[in-house]
Amino acid sequence: MLRTVIFAAGLVVAAPSLAQSEPAGDYAEVNGMRMYYEVSGEGEPIVVLPGAHMNIITMGRIIPLLAEAHKVYALEFQGHGRTNDIDRPITYENLADDVAAFMDAVGLERADIFGYSMGAGAGLQLSIRHPDKVGRLVAASMSYSSEGWQPVFQEMIPQMSLEMFAQFEEQWKSLAPNPDGYEAFIDRMIALEHEEFDWQEGVAALEIPVLLITSDADVTVLEHSVELFRLLGGGIMGDMGQPLPKSRLAVLPATSHTAIITQTDLLMGFIEPFLKDETPKGFFEQ
Template sequence: MKKLKPFITSIILLLTVSVCFAQSFEKDMDTTQYGRNKTVGKYADIQGIKMYYEVYGKGEPLLIIHGNGGSIKNFVYQIPYFAKKYQVILADSRAQGKTVDHTDSLTYEMISDDLNGLLDHLKIKNANVIGWSDGGIEGLLLAMNHPDKVKKLAVTGANLWPDSTAVDPFVYKMIMDINIKGADSLKRMKNPTPEMKNQLKLMHLLSYEPHIKLEALKKITCPTLVIGGDHDVIVTKHTVAIAEAITNSYLWILPNSGHATPVVYKDMFNQVVGDFFAKPFRKIDKTGRFR
């Protein structure tokens, strides 16, 4: 038991980092049917895994992607709102939630390709996309590598690389410390459980990826709404740089906000993102800047 304590402590810290934004709302997320709805929940064979997904509502397809260590239930405030007008598609990403992955490696590219495969499985040619945190990274990659699949894209709290120029220095150091301690503890165990290995894999992803160059965002041609809190885990200037690098983009920085924009500011988030999807994208330049 003593050997497990350092690792368990690291995992607890990781989970705190991953879901601290939702602690005040955990009751809603734990009691909701979302993420464990036996009526609509299904599995799809995607790239060697069985990906768990749920679909709600009818209309134009809308794919919503959760962050690191999250699941479908993180969008308890978005699903009922958008399901009134859209066919809302959500999945537990690889190695998270109900989607089990026993392989040793995990990248954001793998997850975005999984999501592309899910859209193919559902015979969906293209969809609007919302991505939160790691889900925002995966949304950007989906739009870059599978541009035909993304009609419009809204990302909040996404980053392009894993260092203190993109992530708040305090948060970056904390995550790296957790990852290093967790990896060291796991190495000293004779028989670590699959769950421990999986958590370390998620920690490694959070600590050492992604690696996306700003110029690569030029591949994104769909209208994109780039969102961040003014006190986000992702530093504001990094969020601004993402928006500036995407040709057809809007930028929305929420004042008095951290990383949890879809939770803390759920009503405003839903309305603004919903309006972005519903209204034609407006190219604002030259004299149009006066309006």
């Protein structure tokens, strides 16, 4: 769920190489914004929620791969990509409510959710705040508490400033409806980094299946991801005659936070079986 300097640095290299021909987009009126979104593919619906400072283009190949078997609704959050910023804090709760309002606007009663980084946090809050709207949640690189960040990242947060993002301003302005609003947008994103949160109670009450995807060199401490998995009912021993938990945990090896979204073959190998409720068969299963 890394959302600022570390992630933005990756966009400088990633954005050109991940650019692709996009399906025709549209706008939905959502909580005072004109939220940009694109629809592609056919099948059961899945909503894609990008990471911080990202847009549909920089999400890369995961969207067209998902569209091979699903109807994908990919959106751009407040102040991101082609969605206008508004005079309102960017918080996980606000982002989640925006996704719920977006689903209402496009006639989506319920859908699976795939969120990456900040989008995964928004997806988790959507599941907590609007549980009837979520079928299954795929959450890649996220934390349920601000205490779960790596210590080195927590130490960097107080040092964040507008100047750290100067090199990314041109890219942001190339899509933004209001190119003069960059400073206000960065102020909101830095404020998000300072937000302390703990969603343990809400996570423990979830009834939907969740696929957690993390990496062994992520912004989240690995032990924190395991704790999150246990809160969701995971961590039991299989082969003992009881059903496996509905939720799952995948750890990508030799992978940093910004490299998770580029490992599309690995991601799809985890995501599709989860969405289809498929599990590998053990020796003791017929």
